[in-house]
């Protein structure tokens with residue numbers, strides 16, 4: 001969910017330009033300046049990858065690029081950290097596509 | 102040609118920015134490297150450039166001042182740059198800092214380095230902690246502050262430390278329902294010896310009070326001596342079980358409560374991010390209340406390696422104020438060592454810094470004493486809980502390795518593959534070491550004996566081309 005009201009701790013912001021990204025074939029609204037992870041979470045998508053052995057779902061954990069739980073495929077490139085990658089208009093994101101690093 | 106600097110500061114948070122500013126003010130040729138697009142780090146959490154904000158919080162204004170100082174000085178900013186290794190430069194002396202990023206040089210040379218790599222939430226394993234919807238306090242605050250996004254509609258906040266109050270208050274302000282905040286520690290009783298230290302930190306107490314008042318207004322219980330024992334769900338969190346802890350931090354049977362939530366925010370205080378310091382071979386010592394393994398430093402914050410300084414939370418958890426002072430201290434020491442300042446010139450600044458540092462260290466000791474996650478919390482994981490998230494190794498497998506004779510974390514790693522995944526052990530070292538120490542309680546094993554993961558470059562997984570390229574370069 002995006003926060004759309006102002007509060008003392010989180011004063012109102014105007015987001016960057018509205019753009020579209022495509023996640024697993026579905027178009028999502030996103031705003032310039034957002035990370036892929038934020039845009040996905042805002043849309044309620046939590047399953048970012050499946051683990052290698054047990055195929056268990058994983059999503060954002062550390063949010064700062066160090067745990068590698070948020071790996072997705074971006075424009076054909078595997079194992080991209082969604083929490084560290086800014087959205088770009090027309091970007092194609094695929095979840096649960098992890099191959100071994 | 103490799104660009105050359107007198108100083109490379111790694112990390113653009115409070116400590117790194119202060120170090121760069123202090124050094125550059127004295128004329129030190131400085132590069133400031135950070136792996137995010139904007140300076141500020143995990144404490145200041147800068148908004149992306151394309152977001153425009155109507156008002157700013159006190160911390161955001163403080164960040165603006167500091168970033169403004171960096172920009173006003175001849176500091177070369179190298180942003181969006183991952184440092185994946187630091188190597189001694191055999192030919193010219195000093196260090197080669199290896200970088201990876203969209204628009205950065207492959208490496209830079211620096212005579213000296215300041216490591217200001219900060220900290221991250223202590224990863225504490227409990228059943229269900231790998232489910233989507235369980236995320237750290239840091240991740241939650243980053244989403245809320247820098248992206249204006251919340252992870253769910255109903256979030257349980259668990260862990261230990263003052264950050265929990267901040268997380269809860271931000272979630273409440275954002276409209277998220279918070280059924281409870283579970284603080285594993287019982288800080289009130291333990292705080293009494295620190296009352297005077299605390300009074301010296303009035304500003305922070307006020308801030309905490311503001312957070313608590315938001316919780317009170319919404320009737321959110323602050324449950325001290327409670328924590329999570331399980332997160333459940335299929336594809337994401339659907340419910341969480343909390344329980345009261347006894348004096349040894351073990352859940353009290355029969356005290357469990359089940360809460361329907363879609364999010365669990367886990368913030369078990371912080372541990373220093375020490376990967377680079379380990380990789381280059383700095384000497385370490387174990388200090389539980391500073392977050393575990395911390396680099397050995399002298400008064401000027403120089404590590405055991407000459408010309409390598411370490412400042413801020415990356416050298417032991419102490420908070421942003423201490424980090425800023427340490428950054429200044431390290432920057433000053435570099436200015437002296439590189440001949441830009443005489444000892445006399447530095448002396449007066451040093452005399453001013455010293456009492457401030459002492460005061461902040463007292464505060465850091467208080468925080469450490471009150472909120473360091475106690476080893477007992479490792480018992481939250483059960484034998485089938487994954488302790489190494491990357492390689493999917495359970496606590497039971499770690500125990501079995503110890504039963505079969507492994508005594509150090511290195512041996513456990515060899516037998517089980519813990520710490521060999523993408524995160525380089527950052528997410529499992531805390532849990533694995535505690536598990537080994539606990540399994541060897543009869544032998545009175547210590548963290549010193551069990552040790553820590555040795556770290557080799559690359560510090561982060563890199564595309565193979567990049568590594569191949571670097572190898573060729575080195576030949």
Ligand code: FES
Nearest residue numbers: 061063068070083
């Ligand atoms: S959530 Fe940890 S790397 Fe992205």
